[in-house]
Amino acid sequence: VLKDLADAGLDAMNIDIKGDSEMVQKYCGVDGEKIWRNAKIAKEMGVHIEITTLLIQKLNSKNDIIRKIAERISNELGDSIPYHISRFFPHYESYNHGLNEPTPLNCLYNAYDIAKDVGLKYVYIGNLPNNGFNDTKCPKCSKLVIKRKILAKQELNLDINGNCKFCGFPICVI
Numbered sequence: 321v322l323k324d325l326a327d328a329g330l331d332a333m334n335i336d337i338k339g340d341s342e343m344v345q346k347y348c349g350v351d352g353e354k355i356w357r358n359a360k361i362a363k364e365m366g367v368h369i370e371i372t373t374l375l376i377q378k379l380n381s382k383n384d385i386i387r388k389i390a391e392r393i394s395n396e397l398g399d400s401i402p403y404h405i406s407r408f409f410p411h412y413e414s415y416n417h418g419l420n421e422p423t424p425l426n427c428l429y430n431a432y433d434i435a436k437d438v439g440l441k442y443v444y445i446g447n448l449p450n451n452g453f454n455d456t457k458c459p460k461c462s463k464l465v466i467k468r469k470i471l472a473k474q475e476l477n478l479d480i481n482g483n484c485k486f487c488g489f490p491i492c493v494i
Contacts, residue, residue: 322361332368332494334404335359339373339380340388347379356396363397368494371397372404372446375423375431386431390438399439400459400492405431406446428453442493460489 338344341352363369371393375381386405393401408423428445432453435443445453449470456466463486467475477485484491 326365334370336372337389340385370402374406374408376408381427386434390435394439400441402442402493403435403440404444404446407448458484458489461487
């Protein structure tokens with residue numbers, strides 16, 4: 321199916337990685353290894369990949385889970401794969417499972433730091449508008465190359481080839 325989609329024009333995917341393989345199996349009833357395998361296959365086919373984790377306190381916000389995810393992204397897909405850590409907000413049935421609070425900001429910032437410490441170049445915090453953690457900085461010169469404002473770009477410092485306007489480093493986001 322993935323090949324058919326790529327042949328039909330699929331050129332980008334955002335893949336949800338909910339947690340480590342054990343957590344994904346327990347709460348989603350899915351073999352997490354299949355998700356990783358398909359992410360690798362898609363990348364090998366030239367599809368732009370981005371990974372997102374909805375961070376839920378008490379479920380997947382532990383340091384070791386975040387580190388495992390970030391390390392797998394880096395080791396299996398590459399350190400230039402964008403990683404989005406999104407804030408959870410409770411609604412509907414989440415209350416029935418004791419998930420009554422939004423993800424605390426310190427959990428989000430901690431997860432961001434872990435992913436950056438692992439070596440991921442493009443780490444973002446989502447569901448937290450206008451926080452600076454949605455912007456893209458050049459991994460080489462650290463200058464702001466894309467400033468975002470709720471689902472839009474506000475400032476773009478890339479050349480025509482998608483490289484940093486300041487130092488020429490290729491920026492691997494779309």
